[in-house]
Amino acid sequence: MKDIEISENATLKPITKIAEKAGFTTDQIEPYGNYKAKINIYNSKSKLKEDGKLILVTSINPTPAGEGKSTISVGLGDALQSKTGSAMIALREPSLGPVMGMKGGATGGGYSQVVPMEDINLHxxxxxxxxxxxNNTLAALIDNHIQQGNELNIDPRTITWKRTLDINDRELRRVVIGLGGRTSGVPREDGFDITVASELMAILCLAENISDLKKRINSIVIGQTYDRKPIFVKDLDVGGAITALLKDAIKPNLVQTLEHTPALIHGGPFANIAHGCNSVIATKTALEHADYVVTEAGFGADLGAEKFLDIKTPVLRKTPDTIVIVATVRALKYNGGVLLKDLETENLLALEKGFVNLQRHINNMKQFGVPLVVAINRFTSDTDEEVEMLMKLTKEENVDAVEATVWKDGGQGAQELAEKVIENAAKESHFKRLYDNNDSLQNKIEIIVKNIYGGKNVEFSRKALNKIKQFKNNDWEHLPICVAKTQYSFSDDPKLLGAPHDFTIHVSDLNVKLGAGFIVVMTGNVLTMPGLPKKPAALNIDVDANGKISGVF
Known part of the structure; x- marks a missing residue:
C-alpha cells in the first residue's frame, strides 16, 4: 500500500484530543479544520514541568536509494510515546519545491507518518x-523607496534582498525588473530564491517570540548606499509591517502521527542552503510538554546536524541528550559503488567499502560530546548477513547499532531503538560546539572543512576574500557559519561519494544574514533556486471529483 493510501485509510483523532493529550489548554489551540491546529504562543502558560529530553535524528549523506530519516523520527516518537506515555515530535514543514520536484513529501512513510500527510505536504x-x-512585500518596498526619490541613497546594484517563490523555477534565478518606463520602476538585475532559502525563513525558525522576530527582521541587511554603508530594514521603517504578515506563521502547527503521538511541524529551511532545522519556538514548546522530544536536522550530519549543534543550540539554550544517526544498507552499498538498479542484490564487499561514509559521520558527531546510536532503517531487500555486518562495523566504532522496521511496523518497529535512546539520554553529556564564534571567519570555515568534511584546503575566490574583509570591518566576524554545500558528498562535488579526503573546498561568496544571526558561505555550485527534474513528481499528482488527492508520495 502506498504512503498516501495508508494515510487516507487511517482513523485520526480530533486535534482537540491530541492537544489535550499534549497538555495544551483550549485557549492555546486554534483549530484549522478537524486535524490541524496552531498553538497560540500569545496565550502561553507558565511551564508545566522541567524540559524533556531532546533527541536529535540525523543521517548519512542522502542518496537516491533513500535513508528514511523522517520515517525513523516518527517511528521513534511513537515508540517513545508507547514506552513512556510522554513524547512529542518536532519536525520541519515540507516545501512545495521538493514535493512537486524530485524528493517528494516529508512526512515519513509507511506506518510511520505524520498526518494528514497530503495537507502537510501541500498548503x-x-x-x-x-x-x-x-519576503516579496519587503522587496516591493525596497524598490518603491528607490522609485520615490531614494532618500536612503540605496545603490540598486548592491541590493541583496531577492524575491521568493515556494516552487522550483530555474527561469527566475536571474531576472531584470523595472522595465516599462519611468512609471514602472528603476530597471535593475534581480533574482528569485526558493522561499525556504529566504532569510525570513531562517529568522522565523530562530526567533524566540514575536518581539525577537521583529528585532531580527529590522536587523536584515538589504544592500548598501553609494558610499558602501549597509542599509537595514529598520532604515526603511517597515519592520513592523513585515512582522505583522508573520504574526500567525510564527505559531507552531500541531498534528498527529498514525499512532496519535502529538507532532509540532513548523518552519522549513533547507540544510544545504540554510540551517535545516525546525523552529526554536516549536522545539521549546515540545520540550515544555513532553518528557522526550524527537527532532531532526536536514540532510546528512555534515550539514543539518552540524548546523543544529553550532547555530540552533545557542538560541535554543538546550543541547541534545542523544543523537541518532540513520543509515541504510542500501545507501551504504551505493556509497560503495553499487548502481541503483543493483541495490537489492546482496553485496557485502560494497557495504564494507561504503561504510566509510557512516564511519565519518559517527566520528564527526563524537566531537560534540553527545551519546550516539545508529539506527539501521531496514528494507525488505536487506539480507541478515548485510545487517549483521553493518552492526559489527558500527560496534567497532564503539557505537551501538539498532535495527528498526518502522515503515512496516510503525512504533512497534522502533522499540529497541527507543530503549537505547532512553538509556543514552540518561547518560551525562559533555556537549561542546565545534568552534568559538570569536574565531576569524576563515578559521571557522577551515575548522568545519577539516573537522567535519575531511577536506585539506579551502580556496577563497577574490569576491569571497573581499566579503570577509568587509564583514570584519562591519564587526560581523563573530557570527556563526552556515555553509551552503551539496548534500550528496562531504566535499563540494556531489559525485565524490563515500568519505573523500584531502580535497579542496571552493568558497565562491559569503552573504551576511544579520537577522538570522549567521554568515552563509557559498561553496561549489549550490543553487538557492533549484530547478525541476525532467520528470517532476507533479506528473504523478492528481485529484478526483471528490477532492481526494493521489500521488503526493
Missing amino acids: FTGDMHALTSA
Missing part, C-alpha cells in the same frame, strides 16, 4: 505562503 496552514508574501 498546510499557509506558513510558506505567509513567508513568501512577507
Whole structure:
C-alpha cells in the first residue's frame, strides 16, 4: 500500500484530543479544520514541568536509494510515546519545491507518518505562503523607496534582498525588473530564491517570540548606499509591517502521527542552503510538554546536524541528550559503488567499502560530546548477513547499532531503538560546539572543512576574500557559519561519494544574514533556486471529483 493510501485509510483523532493529550489548554489551540491546529504562543502558560529530553535524528549523506530519516523520527516518537506515555515530535514543514520536484513529501512513510500527510505536504496552514508574501512585500518596498526619490541613497546594484517563490523555477534565478518606463520602476538585475532559502525563513525558525522576530527582521541587511554603508530594514521603517504578515506563521502547527503521538511541524529551511532545522519556538514548546522530544536536522550530519549543534543550540539554550544517526544498507552499498538498479542484490564487499561514509559521520558527531546510536532503517531487500555486518562495523566504532522496521511496523518497529535512546539520554553529556564564534571567519570555515568534511584546503575566490574583509570591518566576524554545500558528498562535488579526503573546498561568496544571526558561505555550485527534474513528481499528482488527492508520495 502506498504512503498516501495508508494515510487516507487511517482513523485520526480530533486535534482537540491530541492537544489535550499534549497538555495544551483550549485557549492555546486554534483549530484549522478537524486535524490541524496552531498553538497560540500569545496565550502561553507558565511551564508545566522541567524540559524533556531532546533527541536529535540525523543521517548519512542522502542518496537516491533513500535513508528514511523522517520515517525513523516518527517511528521513534511513537515508540517513545508507547514506552513512556510522554513524547512529542518536532519536525520541519515540507516545501512545495521538493514535493512537486524530485524528493517528494516529508512526512515519513509507511506506518510511520505524520498526518494528514497530503495537507502537510501541500498548503498546510499557509506558513510558506505567509513567508513568501512577507519576503516579496519587503522587496516591493525596497524598490518603491528607490522609485520615490531614494532618500536612503540605496545603490540598486548592491541590493541583496531577492524575491521568493515556494516552487522550483530555474527561469527566475536571474531576472531584470523595472522595465516599462519611468512609471514602472528603476530597471535593475534581480533574482528569485526558493522561499525556504529566504532569510525570513531562517529568522522565523530562530526567533524566540514575536518581539525577537521583529528585532531580527529590522536587523536584515538589504544592500548598501553609494558610499558602501549597509542599509537595514529598520532604515526603511517597515519592520513592523513585515512582522505583522508573520504574526500567525510564527505559531507552531500541531498534528498527529498514525499512532496519535502529538507532532509540532513548523518552519522549513533547507540544510544545504540554510540551517535545516525546525523552529526554536516549536522545539521549546515540545520540550515544555513532553518528557522526550524527537527532532531532526536536514540532510546528512555534515550539514543539518552540524548546523543544529553550532547555530540552533545557542538560541535554543538546550543541547541534545542523544543523537541518532540513520543509515541504510542500501545507501551504504551505493556509497560503495553499487548502481541503483543493483541495490537489492546482496553485496557485502560494497557495504564494507561504503561504510566509510557512516564511519565519518559517527566520528564527526563524537566531537560534540553527545551519546550516539545508529539506527539501521531496514528494507525488505536487506539480507541478515548485510545487517549483521553493518552492526559489527558500527560496534567497532564503539557505537551501538539498532535495527528498526518502522515503515512496516510503525512504533512497534522502533522499540529497541527507543530503549537505547532512553538509556543514552540518561547518560551525562559533555556537549561542546565545534568552534568559538570569536574565531576569524576563515578559521571557522577551515575548522568545519577539516573537522567535519575531511577536506585539506579551502580556496577563497577574490569576491569571497573581499566579503570577509568587509564583514570584519562591519564587526560581523563573530557570527556563526552556515555553509551552503551539496548534500550528496562531504566535499563540494556531489559525485565524490563515500568519505573523500584531502580535497579542496571552493568558497565562491559569503552573504551576511544579520537577522538570522549567521554568515552563509557559498561553496561549489549550490543553487538557492533549484530547478525541476525532467520528470517532476507533479506528473504523478492528481485529484478526483471528490477532492481526494493521489500521488503526493
